[in-house]
Amino acid sequence: LTRPDAAPSEAPAFGFALHATDGTARRGTVTTAHGEIRTPAFMPVGTLGTVKCLYPEQVRATGADILLGNTYHLMLRPGAERVAGQGGLHRFMNWPHPILTDSGGFQVMSLAKLRKITEKGVTFQSHVDGSRHELTPERSLEIQGLLGSDIQMQLDECVALPADRREMERAMELSLRWAARSKAAFFGRRGHGLFGIVQGGDDEELRARSAAGLVEIGFDGYALGGLAVGEPQEVMFRVIEATAPALPADRPRYLMGVGTPQDILGGVARGIDMFDCVMPTRAGRHGLAYTRYGKVNLRNARHADDPRPLDAASDCPAARDWSRAYLHHLVRTGEALGAMLLTHVNVAYYQSLMAELRVAIETGRFAEVKAQIEADWARGDI
Numbered sequence: 001l002t003r004p005d006a007a008p009s010e011a012p013a014f015g016f017a018l019h020a021t022d023g024t025a026r027r028g029t030v031t032t033a034h035g036e037i038r039t040p041a042f043m044p045v046g047t048l049g050t051v052k053c054l055y056p057e058q059v060r061a062t063g064a065d066i067l068l069g070n071t072y073h074l075m076l077r078p079g080a081e082r083v084a085g086q087g088g089l090h091r092f093m094n095w096p097h098p099i100l101t102d103s104g105g106f107q108v109m110s111l112a113k114l115r116k117i118t119e120k121g122v123t124f125q126s127h128v129d130g131s132r133h134e135l136t137p138e139r140s141l142e143i144q145g146l147l148g149s150d151i152q153m154q155l156d157e158c159v160a161l162p163a164d165r166r167e168m169e170r171a172m173e174l175s176l177r178w179a180a181r182s183k184a185a186f187f188g189r190r191g192h193g194l195f196g197i198v199q200g201g202d203d204e205e206l207r208a209r210s211a212a213g214l215v216e217i218g219f220d221g222y223a224l225g226g227l228a229v230g231e232p233q234e235v236m237f238r239v240i241e242a243t244a245p246a247l248p249a250d251r252p253r254y255l256m257g258v259g260t261p262q263d264i265l266g267g268v269a270r271g272i273d274m275f276d277c278v279m280p281t282r283a284g285r286h287g288l289a290y291t292r293y294g295k296v297n298l299r300n301a302r303h304a305d306d307p308r309p310l311d312a313a314s315d316c317p318a319a320r321d322w323s324r325a326y327l328h329h330l331v332r333t334g335e336a337l338g339a340m341l342l343t344h345v346n347v348a349y350y351q352s353l354m355a356e357l358r359v360a361i362e363t364g365r366f367a368e369v370k371a372q373i374e375a376d377w378a379r380g381d382i
């Protein structure tokens with residue numbers, strides 16, 4: 001197994017250092033009990049304690065500093081107390097680096113049945129076996145503590161867009177009350193942080209009230225929730241532009257559930273530090289590759305006799321050492337290696353994009369690097 005978790009007394013304090021800015025783009029480092037996170041950062045999603053189709057060491061080799069896990073899924077299977085009994089999620093999945101866990105509210109609304117939201121919390125039926133469960137701000141943090149996650153998220157309510165203003169206001173104000181309860185319930189072991197989540201839909205006044213309320217309570221970092229829920233990209237960017245400046249510059253900013261490479265590039269440009277999305281892993285299992293020159297659908301017959309790798313210049317073996325013809329064959333036949341290789345390609349591409357942006361901000365060349373990346377995407381895969 002991996003090295004034993006750092007004893008609480010040795011763990012460094014949770015922190016964020018801002019090293020450089022270029023316009024509104026930021027380059028920083030988050031410090032946690034399980035190590036440092038270079039920002040801007042992309043978190044591969046490991047919902048059930050695994051980044052699907054990859055070994056943890058492969059994920060690490062792509063440059064990922066932190067993974068995302070889900071309270072909702074892990075509380076149902078295998079159960080938070082069971083994971084704690086196995087030494088916590090880091091040891092359970094053999095990932096000795098930082099882990100962030102989502103709080104479960106969003107997943108309940110998108111997956112569970114018979115959901116009921118009250119002031120106390122949310123009750124729901126498991127989408128797995130119909131069993132009944134309750135999540136409150138306090139229980140969500142208890143679960144995240146049992147999992148041992150380094151960055152814990154408050155329980156919140158995310159409304160789908162478009163929504164009417166009263167609905168967005170109600171959910172935002174409930175989330176703020178749950179934020180205060182989360183702060184009171186959070187026993188942050190050394191090196192562990194609690195993030196508040198800004199809500200307010202696409203209404204800039206509600207977003208400003210939510211941000212101000214969270215800053216008043218005080219968190220180790222601030223997430224922008226309620227986005228990537230069906231709104232156009234320009235609406236998401238407008239909300240980020242209205243919200244980011246209202247958040248403390250010396251705390252990480254995390255845009256939840258985002259997104260495509262284009263969304264991430266625009267988010268970094270507007271001052272976002274952390275991202276997560278199922279896109280690279282899910283797309284890999286469906287035969288879709290992300291490359292420097294855009295997306296390549298390996299199901300397409302045009303690849304059947306193409307001897308070229310996806311990207312001969314990549315340092316990811318999956319993008320460099322196999323032909324498109326072979327990848328096409330694996331995808332068409334539904335072979336497991338197809339999902340494994342394309343997941344590896346995609347996670348490695350997302351990490352190479354983040355690494356390129358971190359260097360661009362450090363060297364004051366963000367605008368020209370952004371333009372070159374967008375030109376390469378426009379050129380397309382030839």
Ligand SMILES: Nc1nc(=O)c2cc3nc(NCCN4CCCCC4)[nH]c3cc2[nH]1
Nearest residue numbers: 102103106158225226227228229256257279
């Ligand atoms: N606690 C919490 N609060 C949110 O407001 C939230 C908002 C979110 N918005 C997304 N969007 C996910 C979009 N994703 C794009 C690729 C296909 C599957 C869905 N994930 C989210 C997760 C979230 N978690």
